[in-house]
Amino acid sequence: MIKFNNIYKKLNNREILSGVDFLINTGEVIAIVGQSGAGKSVTLKHMVRLMSPDRGSIEIDGEQIDNLSNSEIRNKRSKIGVLFQSSALIQWLSVYENVALPLHQRTSKTENEIYKIVSERLKWVDLFESKDLYPSELSGGMQKRVGLARATILNPKIILYDEPTSGLDPVTSRKIDKLIMKLNNEMQLTSVIITHDLISALSISSKIMMLHDGKIIEFCNPNDFIKSNHPVVQKFVNSQKIL
């Protein structure tokens, strides 16, 4: 469960979030859409307290995260997987080492146990054969899949994706969408996916949230979303219509 209670946030003296208020229930799959600069990534960063609100409070699974100590927030974060826009892979570590990293850092598992877990997850994202390659040797889609494997390696309850298909061709994008759906089903995750891609949002999510000028202008199921009367939503939907 992720709950934002009337969140306000200024950056560089500009109000980026202006009273963002929502509840995402456990097990839901939410897509966040909105034009570039709408505050999507800023919203996501608040969910793991990489940013803190000026006003309002944030709850994860019923617990307010604003006042948690550093060790408490680290503990909370270990239950939340994040796939950042850049994939954020470590360039000097192999595919295997990147995916194993959270297990080395956050658990006391043996090398053998880690090998078993990582190998399984790499097979799952179809990258086992590539386990010794380095990020610079991978295609964009492969990098996203490594990011996905790493973000889920600690079996999180919540997973946040920041534009998982940006920069990918349509065929590869749909493959990533399918992988995300498979993850949701098998791990029963609460998922938040930031995307500019309406096709992804419609096929993956149970509800779509649209941010505009730091406010939520629509938050409803995909069917209602495409029928929304809000002019900004209509414009967004029409701009992505496939002819």
Ligand SMILES: Nc1ncnc2c1ncn2[C@@H]1O[C@H](COP(=O)(O)OP(=O)(O)O)[C@@H](O)[C@H]1O
């Ligand atoms: N760390 C920061 N410092 C100052 N301004 C920022 C920072 N992060 C984001 N912004 C600004 O906040 C606005 C929203 O950013 P962001 O949430 O990244 O947009 P998007 O919806 O494209 O993900 C943008 O105008 C951006 O320039």
Ligand SMILES: [Mg+2]
């Ligand atoms: Mg962004």
